[in-house]
Amino acid sequence: MYKLKLIPVVLSVFVVLFATSCKQAQREEATDLLSDAEIAAAVRLDDEVIREMISSVPNPVEMSSLLQRSGVVYSQELLNPVNNINNYNTNFKRALNLGVYGTNLVYMNIYDRTIATLRYLSNVRDLAADLRVEQFFDYQTLNRLSESARNIDSVLFITNTGFDDMSRYLIEQGRGNLAVLISYGTWIESLYIATHVRTVPPNRDLINTRIGEQKKVLDNIILLMNTYRHDPNFAELIEDLMRLKREFDNVTITYVYREPTIQEIDGMVVLVDNSRSEVNITDELIENIAKVVAEIRNKIIS
Amino acid sequence: MKKYAILLSFLSLIFLSQKTFSQCGSLLDVCHGKLDDARFLKSWPIQLPQQSRGEPLPQVSFKMPLSSGTTYKIFACNAEELPGKVIISIRNHNDDLVITSYLVEQQRHLPMIMFPVAMSGIYTFSFYFENGKEGCAVGVVSSVN
Numbered sequence: 001m002y003k004l005k006l007i008p009v010v011l012s013v014f015v016v017l018f019a020t021s022c023k024q025a026q027r028e029e030a031t032d033l034l035s036d037a038e039i040a041a042a043v044r045l046d047d048e049v050i051r052e053m054i055s056s057v058p059n060p061v062e063m064s065s066l067l068q069r070s071g072v073v074y075s076q077e078l079l080n081p082v083n084n085i086n087n088y089n090t091n092f093k094r095a096l097n098l099g100v101y102g103t104n105l106v107y108m109n110i111y112d113r114t115i116a117t118l119r120y121l122s123n124v125r126d127l128a129a130d131l132r133v134e135q136f137f138d139y140q141t142l143n144r145l146s147e148s149a150r151n152i153d154s155v156l157f158i159t160n161t162g163f164d165d166m167s168r169y170l171i172e173q174g175r176g177n178l179a180v181l182i183s184y185g186t187w188i189e190s191l192y193i194a195t196h197v198r199t200v201p202p203n204r205d206l207i208n209t210r211i212g213e214q215k216k217v218l219d220n221i222i223l224l225m226n227t228y229r230h231d232p233n234f235a236e237l238i239e240d241l242m243r244l245k246r247e248f249d250n251v252t253i254t255y256v257y258r259e260p261t262i263q264e265i266d267g268m269v270v271l272v273d274n275s276r277s278e279v280n281i282t283d284e285l286i287e288n289i290a291k292v293v294a295e296i297r298n299k300i301i302s
Numbered sequence: 303m304k305k306y307a308i309l310l311s312f313l314s315l316i317f318l319s320q321k322t323f324s325q326c327g328s329l330l331d332v333c334h335g336k337l338d339d340a341r342f343l344k345s346w347p348i349q350l351p352q353q354s355r356g357e358p359l360p361q362v363s364f365k366m367p368l369s370s371g372t373t374y375k376i377f378a379c380n381a382e383e384l385p386g387k388v389i390i391s392i393r394n395h396n397d398d399l400v401i402t403s404y405l406v407e408q409q410r411h412l413p414m415i416m417f418p419v420a421m422s423g424i425y426t427f428s429f430y431f432e433n434g435k436e437g438c439a440v441g442v443v444s445s446v447n
Contacts, residue, residue, distance in 0.1 A: 052363075055344075055364050055365050056367055058369075061343055061445075062369060065341060069447070157334060157342045160343065161345060206371060209371075210369060213370075213422045216423065217367060220424070255423075257396060273417070273418065274420070275400075275421040277370055277420070
């Protein structure tokens with residue numbers, strides 16, 4: 001009688017173990033890019049420099065917020081399809097697309113598409129697990145918070161800090177190459193969305209200016225990527241970025257420096273920065289940039 | 303007996319330092335409440351030792367791009383267990399100091415900085431503790447529009 005009672009328990013354990021092993025089998029182990037150690041000392045950047053340069057890549061929250069504030073309509077079709085995750089079998093691809101899906105997640109949250117984010121959230125978790133950095137995403141909490149549009153700021157806060165902590169951890173672990181790829185993935189996806197949404201005047205100018213400002217960011221990213229140019233995959237990314245740079249070289253940014261003035265209102269300091277930057281970018285140039293960005297991004301997500 | 307006293311002091315020291323570190327690490331959760339309607343963008347943990355005699359002031363810097371047309375709300379939270387009060391200073395890409403959270407003439411710390419950016423670029427955020435004291439803090443950058 002006692003043995004009979006045990007049978008369902010044993011069966012349950014077996015089913016759970018089987019299901020778990022099946023899930024693991026679906027996502028293959030990858031062995032590429034496990035460490036920065038193979039980089040020649042001559043080109044290896046200090047961890048602090050890598051951290052600083054990654055920090056110079058804009059947060060996707062800013063671009064998505066600008067689009068939403070400017071009245072740009074949400075476009076689900078611009079996002080990387082969720083099923084594409086099955087194509088990513090190398091750490092190189094997984095890191096890039098962890099950044100891409102991260103940006104998609106931010107974009108959807110800012111547009112209040114909270115329920116639709118669940119599958120993207122699951123992709124972020126799976127890719128992070130593949131790269132052994134899943135500890136930075138509190139999936140259960142994010143999943144619960146995503147059920148309501150009221151929690152958007154909390155979701156963005158947890159996602160943002162998760163990506164920041166993960167980046168710090170990867171650099172500390174000598175896996176800065178992955179941190180660079182994730183960061184690059186977030187940036188290129190942000191730029192892809194910004195250059196492909198339908199904009200209307202007068203907000204088009206503001207968005208175009210923001211796109212033009214990416215010229216400086218691109219220079220930094222190329223510099224960062226160059227550290228890893230010995231790797232053929234990185235070399236190909238750099239080649240693509242140089243094509244993009246040729247387009248961005250036609251953007252002119254001018255700066256006018258003036259002394260700032262400070263006002264204090266209700267105990268808060270408001271800085272009136274009298275310095276100005278002006279971006280000169282034509283619609284034709286935006287189109288050319290959009291075309292190259294799409295080619296690069298589609299190669300990443302394929 | 304003396305041995306036990308030394309051992310006890312040693313263990314207390316370890317316990318206290320771990321407590322300080324863990325509270326320092328969880329500062330962001332406390333600081334999160336100061337965001338109000340602002341949208342969180344970035345945070346940096348800052349932990350610096352006391353300035354040694356004859357040594358430069360310990361400080362740490364981070365870079366971040368800021369965009370024109372956006373107002374940034376910048377603030378920091380201090381760990382109460384350590385004496386240092388954090389000071390933030392921000393420089394533009396030309397290395398000009400654009401703002402600091404400490405008014406030297408009035409010897410006053412400002413609770414937060416509102417920064418409507420008119421010049422896009424990569425800004426450097428430097429953090430150090432008043433009078434070079436040991437301290438722990440978290441710096442937060444958020445956007446309000």
